[in-house]
Each structure stands twice: as structure tokens, then as C-alpha cells.
Amino acid sequence: SAVISQKPSRDICQRGTSLTIQCQVDSQVTMMFWYRQQPGQSLTLIATANQGSEATYESGFVIDKFPISRPNLTFSTLTVSNMSPEDSSIYLCSAGQGSEAFFGQGTRLTVV
């Protein structure tokens, strides 16, 4: 199984600022994804991070708000831009290895 390291593990941010979350996988993977988990809810897919090209966003998520980078097969970043309290969530990175998907420990973001 892939081991995924995500940082920061948590942060408290002021509204209007931006936070970049990093995701490092211990092996090369084809697929990387970013999910959001709002308080008390399940996970919702934000986007697929594509290596060498623009990310593919799901309905309701846009690049201006959630820019994503994926410079190589082991690393990706998600930025939460111009934050508001509604962005307070856990953000999780996922890597696909074959059919299985593995997750990082998540970043717990609180916007005040």
C-alpha cells in the first residue's frame, strides 16, 4: 500500500487568506485526488490532480478557489484561496494504486 504524508496536519487561518496543503506519496502513482470533508459529513471529491496538466474539477469546485498542482508522480498541492469560515473542513489527499485508493491523515482547517 502507498504511504501518504500530508501537511500541515491542522491550521487555523484568518478569513481572506490562502493555505496550501502538501501531499507526498512514498511511491509513484498514476492517480491523485483531493477530497473535502465538511464537519460531520462524508467525503466529497474536489478534483483529480493530473501530472503535467490542469486538474479536473468536480461540479461545484473551481480552479480559482482550489488551485491544484501536480509536478510529478509523487507530489501534489491543494490551495484553498480567499478563505471564509465555510471552508472549515478536513481536506484529504488520496493516491490510487491499482484499484485501491489510499489516504493521507488529512488537514483539519479552521477559518476564523
Added chain:
Amino acid sequence: SQQGEEDPQALSIQEGENATMNCSYKTSINNLQWYRQNSGRGLVHLILIRSNEREKHSGRLRVTLDTSKKSSSLLITASRAADTASYFCATAAGTASKLTFGTGTRLQVTL
């Protein structure tokens, strides 16, 4: 939007009892995966069952899949306090590791 619905939403049992969680989904799938989440942190992959499989075992876990009913169940036998967590089913349709999650079941195992 969530593809899957899970029931029950919450389940409280005593240590040693079995826990069964159910998941229903709406569209055709390639596989279905179950995850555990402790205290709102990262997800731990428990088991994957492919669309052409009906049952799978892993230790104290047993997963069934009924594609005609678009449903799956997760059975945890001889539960332990350490099994206390939220459990999620997740389905993959096209891209095998791109997942749509169910609503989750919160399991509480008491001594």
C-alpha cells in the same frame, strides 16, 4: 452529490457483539471499498470487493456485494472497543480509484 446511503447512521454495541453496516449505491460500479475513520482523521482502507465478487473476508471483516440490488454490507465480528470509528463505503465507476463516498456509519463499541 453522495452516491451511497449507509445505514444505520449510528450503531452502538457491546464488545464481543457483531456489527453490521449496510451501503446502497445508485449506478454501476467497478468496485466497492470500505474505509474506517477514527476521530475525523485520515481514512484507513479496510477491504475492496470487485463487481464480479459476491463475498470477501479479511480477518474479522466480511463484506458482501449484491450488484442486482446495488448494495453491500460490512460485518465486523467479535467487536472490540478499538473498532469504535466511522465506517464509509465508497464506489468506483470509471476510474478505479476515483471514489464516491456513502454517508457513513458511526460505530460505538462499549466495554
